[in-house]
Amino acid sequence: MSDIMTAKDLNLWYDKTQALKNVNIRIPENSITAFIGPSGCGKSTFLKTLNRMNDLIPTVKITGEVCYNGQNIYDGSVDVNELRREIGMVFQKPNPFPMSIYDNIAYGPRTHGIKSKVKLDEIVEQSLRDAAIWDEVKDRLKKNALGMSGGQQQRLCIARALAVKPKILLMDEPTSALDPISTSRIEELAIELKKNYTIVVVTHNMQQAVRISDNTAFFLLGELIEYGETEKLFSQPLDKRTEDYITGRFG
Amino acid sequence: MKKNKMIERAIHGVFLILGLLTVGCVLLITIYLVISGIPAITKIGLFDFLFGTKWASTADTPSYGILPFILTSVYGTAGAILIGVPIGFFTAVYLSKLADPKVKAFMEGAVSLLAGIPSVVYGLVGMLVLVPAVREIFDIPDGASLFSAIIVLAIMILPSIIKVSMTAIEAVPKEYEDASLALGATPVETYFRVSVPAAKSGIAAAVVLGVGRAIGEAMAVMMVSGNVPNMPSLFQSVRFLTTAVASEMSYSSGLQQQALFSIALVLFLFIMLINATLNFFLKKEKD
């Protein structure tokens, strides 16, 4: 498997506090990579550097490189909007727009210039099918998305992200606000999606990392402590700190 | 791709201009008032202008002293505050702490109405009810006086005093009050000894806002104060800074008109001072 994303000597500051220190990582294509670590360790911050969502915070300063298909995404010539189309994001709290289910899914394609009703209908259906929610919502596509349950909203947000045909899907603790049943549906969905997409997921829940990911990265205080195959990292951690964390000694 | 970036930039520029509009307006007003207000002051002399006690703009040998207007505005505002603030303050405490929800809802509506009534309507009612009443009660030849103006102004500042004080008192954390009640203080004691002191910056802001409203009011005052440029005295006809501008503007010219602009400049300086004070208290309230 080839690496679709790599970070090289990545440092990030909020104002004067350094939140990421010299992070180096390679993320393979068509796999699930999990970022674990205690709160405030920088895992979410790092995830957001991968599609430049940190640009929205004015005080952030970044050094180093993040390459997507060999191209540094912090290069001046990169179109951020196009980048975010290819590297989609699902947020911690489900955040559907206050519009109909249909308009939510169609928002991305419309943003990128698709106007044909036929084409949009097709994309909406396909995305909802891919996110395994089509059967639940096909009869109420014109209803407001805010009327759905939390778990449905999150799958809707995944469908919304898929609608722009991304290559990579970044998920920031996508199940932390959901009940166990909704959580397991999202996990199944993630495993299903890895056939066609590369998934990077930040999670608080170590069992989740074990259940779904191929590789796991452990972050602590802004540093990438250990990175490797999930099975290996959880059974024979190389670093003492990783061991302490996964055996529940802190965090 | 490049085109998109250009469009985004252009839109950003448009919004920047709109954002700076308020600053532009303040500058425009300041510059106009300074430019048009300075000439008369230099011709008349700053001291004679500010401290001259005689205003006779249409006399053969005109004299342009605006001390009567300044003092009238100051006394009028002080009087309005003296009457309006206590009434507004106690109403605010009652409404935010003691009043039955229905009474509160009704009174909030009433206070909003009071705030929305046009000043000419206050002037009209003042002219026909208050002015004759003052003449009768105090047995003076003309009821159109500083006193009538003070009453009208006191009523007009009531809504701002009540609303702003209520907001400040209601923002006091309930924990403070609970602590006082747990120590055996009664509710009323708690409201006046804990809640009110905790809200004092907000209440101070309410008072300053009232000062600004009172000193800037023109039309209502014009209709009840008699509009004669006397040195202020409670039961005599007087003229305020605002009404001095309003009453002669339509037929003035030359130095007389320039002097009116200078009066406006003086009024503007008063207002800027009040604004700065208001901001000081509002910032304190926020912290």
Next chain:
Amino acid sequence: MLSKKRKAYIGTMKTVMYISTGLTAMLVIFLVAYVFIKGIPHISWELLSTKPSYISGKTGILPDILNTLYIVIATLVFVIPLGVGAAIYLTEYAKNKRLVSVIEYAAETLSGIPSIIYGLVGMLFFCQFLGFKTSLLAGSLTLVIMNLPTVMRTTQESLKTVPQSYRDGAFGLGAGKWRVIRTVVLPGCVNGVITGCILSIGRILGESAALLFTAGFAHALNGFFEGLTSPGASLTVALYVYAKEQGEFGVAFAIAAILMILTLLINFSATLVSRYFAKKREL
């Protein structure tokens, strides 16, 4: 048991509060009742539908009603885009905190400036410098500056209630800033814009000092565009002229009653609107 002194304190405070609140309530009731009793009998169809005529000696306030309407429309047409745009700049674009506080300070300053000063500067700038003469347009533009802070503030407040997660979601899909604003931010500030409109209409209807020297006193009957370029009295200015300069108190009170009804309507609709949007937000 409470000591005598404490009881006396509580009793005094309560009495003072009752008296103050009672006074305020009576004042409002008296004002409304007095204006209605004096004014409503003078409101007739003839008064509302004609213009004043020296020949018949009759007074009609139709021109004043129309002038007021024209001023309201013209002011809103300008002030809404300007105020909403300024609010969008502050909440969505501005990154420099200093600049934001300068703009907000300027807005606060504007809302503290007395209307007589607006009238004066409006006369100098719009009527004389820009050559609009004494006209409804000059009056409206003066009122635009006066109401700019109001529209800006109410819009800004409602923009702040649009969840950041909506913006993140849209940016995450690759939408550009302007598209994010147009599609997910602006729909969220409709309530602020409507509230701003209602408050502004209230202020415009009640304004007189700023219009005296900018819009003038005329009572001619005009169409909208003709009206904008000619001088004309608003209802408030007409009230002032009838009461103070012509001693026609019947007409003045009729206008006062009309203004009072409009004020009541505006307050009522402001409450309705805020209740409607509060309910909608809960859903």
